[in-house]
Amino acid sequence: MKRSGRPSRGRYGRRNHQQNPLSGPCSSGERYTTGAAQSLGHGDEESPSTSSSSTGDPSVPDLPGFYYDPEKKRYFRLLPGHNNCNPLTKESIRHKEMESKRLQLLEEEDKQKKKIARVGFNASSFLRKSQLGFLNTTSYCRLAHELRVSCMERKKVQIQSSDPSALASDRFNLILADTNSERLFTVNDVKIGGSKYGIINLRGLKTPTLEVHMHENLYFTNRKVNSMCWASLNHSDSHILLCLLGLAETPGCVTLLPASLFVSSHPGTDRPGMLCSFRIPGAWSCAWCVNFQANNCFSTGLSRRVLLTDVVTGHRQSYGTNSDVLAQQFAVVTPLLFNGCRSGEIFAIDLRSPTQGKGWKATRLFHDSAVTSVKLLQKEQCLMASDMAGKIKLWDLRTTKCIREYEGHVNEYAYLPLHVHEEEGLLVAVGQDCYTRIWSLHDAQLLRTIPSPYPTSKADIPSVAFSSRLGGSRGAPGLLMAVRQDLYCFSYS
Incomplete structure (x- = not known):
């Protein structure tokens, strides 16, 4: 009596000596040559869901359920990866290809002493055009x-x-430059668990030394930092506003830290003991108000709610929403607060309107995925927004229409910020694939794709800060990248 599941004899050879590659069990190290693959019949095809990755070579047939390694020139069977020590899965193949591409780009950058711009884009050509008018x-x-x-x-x-x-x-998690790019606030993951904060003085960021000093403080937290921004309470950038996500039964909170806590020898005008902390459940985002009509106020994006708090008086205003608010920014000229939601909706709150009623929603835009970052342009007629589908769009607030899209950004579920620099005409964003991309703000041209110095990992997504004056008013334009324990500077030549 024939057992079910045992491979039968056929044109592929004897049982237990040469198995059918589509029906018999196969380890991740078993191989099949191109000739053997071409001799397979149509009756042995599998469903499209188990199809192998594309090899990119038309001479190599696509074998369902198998992967062809162009380096070893042989087929490998794709395995589920549950009970195997070294399984070959689609995820591992994709990761290997990404790592190979990253190493190739890094090698090209290291070998190429003088970087080359895109074709037809050189200094002499547009200098001549400028001279000719x-x-x-x-x-x-x-x-x-x-x-x-x-x-x-x-x-x-x-x-x-x-x-x-x-x-x-300690590993860098987030970095944020102040208004004048003289200081860099850092969030570092501590080895024993939790996070601690520090401030790096960027005034020593000059070639050829590129040496900076970090001022640390014993203040740390076991909560995750979702959002942060510099706050001007006593003077410009006197505090740091932190939005912390709650863990287990510990609620989230918003904390206002004096920057003087990190410079013990120079206390400045702030009292080191002045520390404001508000416990708020489900805190996702925060923003400091720079509009004179709502002075000394900050906002907090919560689960289905926006909370506006006056630091001096303690007065609070609450606005109900239909979704979690993941990104926020205040306008400077108009008394508006722009919010990006998990539902994909972007709306503005008119701070002059009461919390009750329908009049406080001033503008409504929509993305197809959760909005992770919103940035107003200087004239406040346009808004830049990115979402968890990797879309970056520039919206005209007057017509509520998308006028430009920036292609190439990669995101699936991460909270990734945008960095807009109108003075330089640039847009900077780090993707979930750990690549830092720089676009031209005016024509959406992708100018540069910078690979991470470390392999792609969810825990090693770089945090960047771009400024036209790194280190202060006499500083040079450049990009700072923090990843793991390292800080890199990409300065203009």
């Missing part, structure tokens, strides 16, 4: 900045600290 001063400056971005070189920054052991073990 075909380019105005604004257009010429913008093109010059774009050329420099494509020629930036990576250099490692030396960080000095009173605790060198912490620099070797």
Whole structure:
């Protein structure tokens, strides 16, 4: 009596000596040559759901359920990966291809001493056009900045600290430059668990040394930092506003930290003991108000609610929403607060309107996925927004229509911010694939794709800060990238 599941004899050879590659069991190390694959019959095809990855070579047939390795020139069977020590899965194949591409890009950057801009984009051509009157001063400056971005070189920054052991073990999670780009607020993941904060003084960020000093503080938390921004309470950038997500039974909170806590030898005008903390359930985002009609106020994006808090008086206003608010930014000229939601909706709150009623929603835009970042442009007629589907769109707030899209950004579920720099005419964003991409703000041209110095990982997505004056008013334009324990500077040549 024939057992079910045992492979039968056929044209592939004897049982237990040469198995049918589509019906018999196969380890991740078993191989099949191209000739053997071509001899397979149509009756052995599997469903499209188990189809192998495309090899990109038309001479190699696509074998359902198998993967062809172009380096080893043989087929490997795709396995589920549940009970195997070294399974070959679609995820592992994709990760291997991404890592190979990243290493190739890094090698090209290291070998290429002088970076080359895109074809037809060089200094001599548009300098000549400017001299002939075909380019105005604004257009010429913008093109010059774009050329420099494509020629930036990576250099490692030396960080000095009173605790060198912490620099070797703590990993960068988030970085945020202040208004003048003189300081860099950092959130570092501690090895023992939780996060701690620090401030890096960027005034020493000058070539060829590129040496900075980190001021640390014992203040730390076991909560995850969802959002943060600089706050101007006593003077410009006097505090840091942090939005912390709750864990288990511990509620989330919004914390206002004086920047002087991190400079013990120079207390400044802030009292180190002045610390404001508000416990709020489901805190996702925060923003500091820079409009004079709502002075000393900050907003918090909660689960289906927006909370506006006055730091001085303690007065609070609550606005109900239909979804979690993941991103926020205040307007400067008009008393509006723009919010991006998990549902994909973007709406503005008119701060002059009462919380009750329907009049407080001033503008409504819609994305197809959760909105993770919103950025107002200087004239406040346009809004930049990104979502968890990797879409980056520029919206005209007057017509409520999308006027430009920036292609290439990668995101599936991560909370990734946008960095808009109108002075340089640039848009910077880090994707979930750990690549930092820089676009031209005016024509959506992708100018530069920068690979991470480390392999792609969910825990190693770089955090970046771009400024036209790194280190202060006399500083040079450039990009700072923090990943793991390292800080890199991509300065203009």
